[in-house]
Amino acid sequence: MDITLPEQGRKTISSRPKLNRKKILPVLGLIFVAAVAWWQITLSSAGTPVKAVTVNRGDIEIYVSAPARVSLPSRADLSFKTAGRIAEIKVRKGDNVIAGQVLATLDMTSIYPQINQAEANLKIAQAGLRKLLSGRSQREIAVAEASVDQAETAVENARRNLKTVKKIIEQGKQKAALNVKNAEIGVNIASQQLNKLKSGARSQEITLADSQLAQASQALADAQANYDRVVALNNALLDEANQAVISAKAVMDKIAETDTSSVTYLNAKSAYDAAVAARNRVNASNNQSLEAAQAQLNSAKKAYDIALAQNNLTKASARSEDLAIAESQLKQAEITLELAKIGLDDASLDAQLDAAQAQLDTAVRSSQVAIAQLELQREGPRAADLQTAKAQIEQAQASLASAKSIADDAVLKAPFSGKVAAVNGRPGEIAGMSAAGGGGALITLINFDR
CATH class of the missing domain: 1.20.5 (Single alpha-helices involved in coiled-coils or other helix-helix interfaces)
Known part of the structure; x- marks a missing residue:
């Protein structure tokens, strides 16, 4: 006969099945009673004596050979589709369950977040x-426009600062060159004076002394003129820096009338602080240049005094103490010349220029970025931005x-109604790694009626 194996395919085999006794016994009982009655009727009609016997209840085995279709029970080995720690097992071995009933759940602590x-x-x-x-809202566009204004103001401030630094460097280099020149003159004067004292004064030496005194006098006049120019330039630079501070403060105060917590106000305040810092640097630079001009003027006065004294010595007779003084003056003049040459090669001036140029380049790039952002705000969203969103x-x-x-996947449900044949795990264990299951099914479900 044919035996049907659900969920595993069909396979036809030849067998002699043992029928269910609960179903066949009533039928057999009726057949037996009918047979006894027929037998008694037959004996009575034939006149044959009948012997009474006692009937006992028992099983009668009857084998029937006929085609039949037998279905084996449905079986499902159930496991979670995802790994995790078992939170709860809601059934035990031998429990009856219905299709869709929750059998077990995993810990959802990490899943809900x-x-x-x-x-x-x-x-x-x-x-x-x-x-x-x-x-974009009008407020956002207004903020972008204010950022552009702020960036352009920063560019102008950086340009003014670069201009100021260039002037300071030029003054510093001029000062250093003049210091070298004056130091060389000082050395020549001291050397000539010493030689004059050693050899005695001659008419030519007297003429030379007078010429040196005239040179020292001219150098003193040049130093005084340079000092006056430095004072005038410093005043102009300070006025320009003050104007920048006033402009930045006006912008900041205007924005503060509406909102003191916006990005635009903070940027304006930063610009004002930068202008004040630039003015402070101008003041510091002015002080340095003024001190340098004053030192140059003092040096020229000292050289003039030396030339005057040398002129007087030339016209007077030389003494031993005069020779010692002249030698000391020559030594001092040589030291001054070496220091002046060191100042002429000062690398810090170039470093200041590079820093100011870098500040301007950064401000220009920031301004370009602000302008580009403003254009994007005005244009609205691009197709690429919408696709990305x-x-x-x-x-x-x-x-x-x-x-x-x-x-x-963290909830295990019954695929059909049936009986729990096995439970291979406990709450707290990792699904698929329980000691009983050995990495196999967590729950085995069987349905005998399918």
Whole structure:
């Protein structure tokens, strides 16, 4: 006969099945009673004596050979689709369950935050798309315009600062060259004076002394003129720096009338602070240049005094103490010349120029970025931005679906109604790694009626 194996395919075999006794016994009983009655009627009609016997209840085995279809019980070895720690097992071996009933669950502690995060990401992506579609507000455009104004102001300040630094460097180099020149003159004068004292004064030496005194006098006049120029230039630079501070403060005060907490106000305040800092640097630089001019003037006065004294010595007779003084003056003049040459090669001046140029370059780039951002604000969203925003929404939806799928996989349900044949795990164990299960099915379910 044919035997049907559900869920595993069909296979036809030849067998002699043993029928269910509970179903066949009533039928056999009726057959037996009918046979006894027929036998008694037959004996009575033939006149044959009948012997009474006692009937005992028992089983009669009857074998029937006929085609039949037998179905083996349905079996399902159930396990979680995802790894995790078992939170609860709701059934025990031998329990009857119905289709769709929850049999076991995994610990959802780490799954719920993933769902919440995925939902939050989806809301953020959707809000970003709505913001792109709604366009920029007038306030945002106004902020971008203010940023452009602020950046352009920073460029102008950087240019003024570069101009100031260049002037300071030029003055410093001129000062250093003049110091070298004066030091060389001082050395020549001291050397000539010493030689004169040693050899005695001659008419030519007297003429030379007078010439040196005239040179020293001219050098003193040049130093005084340079001092006056430095004072005038310093005043001009300070006026320009003060004007920049006044302009920056006016911008800051105007913005402060409406809002003192906005980014525009903070940028304006930064510009004002930068202008004040630039003015302080101008003051410091002015003080340095004025001190240098004063030192140059003092040096020229000292050289003039030396030339005058030398002229007097030339015209007077030389003494031993005069020779000692002349030698000391020559030594001092040589030292001054070496120091002046060191100042002429001062590398810090070039470093200041490089720093000011870098500041201007940075301000120009920031201004270009601010202008580009303003243009983007005015143009509205681009097609590429919209595509990106939509792709982010799709990605967030996929992440949310994946998180929910993980949550669904963390619940084990009965695929059909039946009886629990085995439970291979306990709460707290890692699914698929229980001692009893050995990494196999967590729950085995069987249905004998299918």
